[in-house]
Amino acid sequence: METFDLLVIGSGPAGRRAAVQGAKLGKSVMVIENRLRLGGVSVHTGTIPSKTLRETVLNLSGWRERGFYGLAYRVKKDIEGKDLGARLRMTLNHEIEVLEHQFARNGVRTFGGMARFLDTNRVCVTAPDGDETIFGFSHAVIAVGTAPHRPSHIPFNDHSVVDSDSLVTEPRVPRSLTVVGAGVIGIEYATIFSALDVPVTIIEPKETILDFIDREIVEEFTHELRQRGMTIRFGAKVEKVELDDQGWAVSTLADGRRIRTDMLLYAAGRSGxxxxxxxxxxxxxxxxxGRLKVDPVTFQTNVRNIYAAGDVIGFPSLASTSMEQGRIAALHACGAPMPPAPEFFPYGIYAVPEISTVGLTEQEVRAQGIPYENGIARFRETSRGHIMGLESGMMKMIFSLETRKLLGVHIVGEGATELIHIGQAVLNLGGTLDYFVENAFNYPTLAEAYKIAALDAWNRMPHTTPIAQIE
Structure with missing residues (x-):
């Protein structure tokens, strides 16, 4: 029986980062992956495929150019599933090659098969051919990710009734689409297919969506979705899904309404x-x-030498945070110093348009009783926005009235997930409104929105310095 200092189950973002960190500390590391190739959910059915699909759709549909050339503008007239699948396969292969090279370069061993714990220091791995191999370990990291929740009363057939896994495995462009569940995954895919001019209906049992996002940003986002023709049914519960004679999905809601579409995506939750x-x-x-409870600082489970990281431990279930969780778990397991975690990290939702946020929402600021002021910038107010033909998109910044410190940045629109990092840096370094007012930003850029929003807040804040001296 081979024994390793660190055994990692799963090769997604959390497992990948844990394994490499352990190897860099000089430990012997083994990664167990039950898929035929490395990468985990992130590479095969999650983060990478969904973002690749989004970029492919935006490029082929000409979405970004419609502000200039009209709503009928398209780069490719008839976009089919094979157009989407070609780029998906190329991206997947590249990501796997990079990961394999990273593991090889750092001396990380890998083994294919399904791992099963025998006790707190051994696992049995069943290979695809049925052979079993036992490995010993000093410490282990569980980074197996999640799978779509598939209730028994939903007639999944991976063609007209799909989950987020089967949607990208064999992508096709439906004539119409119902999305059940308005979480991050449901919203991303609903807006991606809407950009292809597919009629989309979103069904969400709650009266709100994306509750962790600033409400003003969500209102701006939902207004844009409705403006381009998407149907959003809040407070609606799906009682039954059936297939009609033509193979279309028919959803019956609790209030008796029926919605018939070529495809139904069920995206109401995932399980560890x-x-x-x-x-x-x-x-x-x-x-x-199926999710695991861990110490929020060390990511230890109730068994001291076994850790868990990534989506399997729940919110926020982001690739970026999963990587950091895996790294911290490996550091603690190997007895290495752990840097203090940053107070704020960004969220990114790759819908069309993008949403990204860091720091406190306006609701949280109010709940904490902090005197504050907001600043708003519309992308159409920037020269870069004019050049790009943007008609929507906004940035919201929140500042403390007492200290002038930045409290939160919230963005919806083109490039939001890239722009957010300026706010993230200033926020974690304790910066104030003055940074944005007094520093120069490349011109023309969307990042100028930071200066516009800061000046918008400054204009409403108590101050003694004449505005001319700041501008």
Missing amino acids: ATAGLGLESCGIVPNDR
Whole structure:
């Protein structure tokens, strides 16, 4: 039996970063992956495929140019599933090659198969051909990710009724689409297909969406979706889904309404992929959705030498945060110093348009009783926005009235997930409104929105310095 200092189950963002960090500390590392190729959910069915699909759709549809050339403008007239799949396969292969090279360069061993804990220091790995191999370990990191929740009453057939996995495995462009669930995944795919001019209906049982995002940003976002023809049914619950004689999906809502579309995407939640791991053999008990509870600082489970990181531990379930969780887990497991975690990290939602946010929302600022002022900038107010033909998009910045410190940045629109990092840096370094007012930004750029929003807030804040001296 081979024994390793660190054994990692799963090769997605959390497992990948944990493995490389352990190797860089001079530890022997083994990664177990139950897919035929490395990469985990992120590379095969999650982050990379969905963002690749988004970029392909925006390019082929001519979406970014319609502000100039009209709503009928398209780069390719008839976009089919094969157009989407070609770029997906190229991107997937590239990501896997990069990961394999990274593991090889750092001396990380890999083994294909399904891992099952025998006790707190051994796993049995069943290979695709049925052979079993036992590995020992000093510490382990569970980074198996999640799988789409598939209720038994939904007639999945991976063609007209799909989940987010089967949607990208064999992509096609439906004539119409119903999306059940307005979480991050549902919203991303709904808006991506809407950019292809597919009629889209979103069904969400709650009265709100994206509750962790600033409400003003969500209102701006939903207004834009409705303006371009998307149907959003808040407070609506799907009672039943059936297939009609033509194979179309017919959704019956609790209020009796029926919605018939060529395809239905069920995106109402995901479950931790912990079934079959034999967690009972080492005393770890997942919750009813298969997720694991960990220490929020070290990412240890209740078993001290076994850690968990990434989507399998729940919110925020972002690739970026999963990487950092995996790295911290490996540092703690290997007895290395752990840097203090940054107070704020960004969220990115790759919808069309993008949403990105960092720091406190206006609702959180109010709840904490902090005197504040907002600054707003519209992308159409920037020269870069004019050049790009942008008709929508906004940045919202929140500042403390007492200290002038930046409290939060919230963006919806083109490039939001890239722009947010300026605000992230200033926020984590304790910067104030003055940074944005007194510093020069490249011209013309969308980043100028920071200066516009800061001056907008400054104009409403108590001050003694004449505005001419600042401008």
